[in-house]
Amino acid sequence: MEKTMKIINHIRGTSSTQHRLFRKFVLESEASHDDLLLHNDVRWLSKGKALERFVELSAQVVEFFKQSKAKAAADHLRTMQDSEYMSNVAFLTDIFSHLNALNLQLQGKEKSVVDLVEKLDAFGNKLDLFNADLLSGRLLHFSTLKKVGQSHVTDRMKKFITQLKDNFSSRFDDFLIPRDVIGFVRDPFSINPSGEFSTNSVKMMPLDEAAIQSELAEIQAAGDLKAALRGAENLGVFWLSCPEEYGTLKTLAMYVLTMFGSTYTCEAAFSKMNNIKTHERNRLSHQSLEDSLRISLTAAKPDVKKLVSEGKCNFSH
Numbered sequence: 001m002e003k004t005m006k007i008i009n010h011i012r013g014t015s016s017t018q019h020r021l022f023r024k025f026v027l028e029s030e031a032s033h034d035d036l037l038l039h040n041d042v043r044w045l046s047k048g049k050a051l052e053r054f055v056e057l058s059a060q061v062v063e064f065f066k067q068s069k070a071k072a073a074a075d076h077l078r079t080m081q082d083s084e085y086m087s088n089v090a091f092l093t094d095i096f097s098h099l100n101a102l103n104l105q106l107q108g109k110e111k112s113v114v115d116l117v118e119k120l121d122a123f124g125n126k127l128d129l130f131n132a133d134l135l136s137g138r139l140l141h142f143s144t145l146k147k148v149g150q151s152h153v154t155d156r157m158k159k160f161i162t163q164l165k166d167n168f169s170s171r172f173d174d175f176l177i178p179r180d181v182i183g184f185v186r187d188p189f190s191i192n193p194s195g196e197f198s199t200n201s202v203k204m205m206p207l208d209e210a211a212i213q214s215e216l217a218e219i220q221a222a223g224d225l226k227a228a229l230r231g232a233e234n235l236g237v238f239w240l241s242c243p244e245e246y247g248t249l250k251t252l253a254m255y256v257l258t259m260f261g262s263t264y265t266c267e268a269a270f271s272k273m274n275n276i277k278t279h280e281r282n283r284l285s286h287q288s289l290e291d292s293l294r295i296s297l298t299a300a301k302p303d304v305k306k307l308v309s310e311g312k313c314n315f316s317h
Contacts (some may be wrong), residue, residue: 001047004054004089007061007076048096055093055144058086084154090145091157095164098126098141110234113259117182120172127165134158177256178204184216185235185253189226193217201252211248219246265297272296 054061058080065077079085105119130141134153139146178200184191191197193216198209219225225242232238239253276292277284284292 003079048100051089051093051096055090086148087152090148093144094142109264112235112257114182114185117177124165124168127161131161185256189220205252205255207248207252215246215249269293269297
């Protein structure tokens with residue numbers, strides 16, 4: 001990755017003249033893009049986009065270095081003519097593509113911790129698929145590596161996949177929500193009432209285990225609730241609509257669903273605050289800012305007609 005960033009920075013950052021010449025050369029070659037992308041260390045997933053663009057313009061970069069008289073260009077040309085290096089770049093491009101896809105799945109409104117755990121578990125399973133794909137040499141999940149031509153798989157790639165899975169496992173070790181509890185929140189009708197679910201539940205919350213088992217047996221016989229789950233807008237709506245006779249199960253489900261599944265609310269708040277605190281409003285008080293944020297972040301929609309009809313109009317005399 002470091003070598004690739006040096007090549008990109010050499011073209012884009014050495015001088016404005018060289019950058020302009022490269023862009024002109026790329027445009028004349030009728031490539032799919034007209035420039036390389038810089039990588040931002042703060043947003044580490046931008047590496048994926050930078051690598052993808054680099055691979056797509058690799059032929060143009062090689063030709064540009066061949067025409068360049070700079071010593072650094074000759075060194076970079078030797079690097080790019082190394083088949084193992086280009087295979088590693090293509091491999092990393094595919095890996096970051098998968099990571100970017102996971103990142104997008106974890107973003108957005110109304111993402112619960114149930115969604116988060118399911119997506120992370122799915123990605124862990126995908127890493128096993130990727131490893132098997134590398135071993136077989138079919139490269140079904142590594143399209144860029146397959147297109148580059150130097151599609152030989154190295155031990156370094158296999159080790160990278162293994163280390164990535166270990167990293168995910170250690171990073172989310174403290175994220176110990178029992179998977180049967182996650183499954184219960186998603187679909188209470190598929191959980192065995194006499195299984196380990198009730199035991200795992202009382203470890204999370206001080207609930208009556210007998211009530212959990214009893215209510216679970218009852219709710220699974222309620223055909224109307226099965227239909228309600230299928231037609232519910234989201235899991236929160238379903239559990240809030242459940243009758244109070246399933247109060248213990250509702251308490252457990254809402255405990256899980258009220259955990260923050262993503263940083264969306266926090267990021268949205270900062271974005272709204274930046275829009276509110278403009279140069280024209282630099283004397284905004286803390287209370288006014290808090291009120292403005294509350295209004296801009298709420299999902300509630302005011303009934304303007306009703307508010308106006310209830311208002312008292314002042315008539316001039």
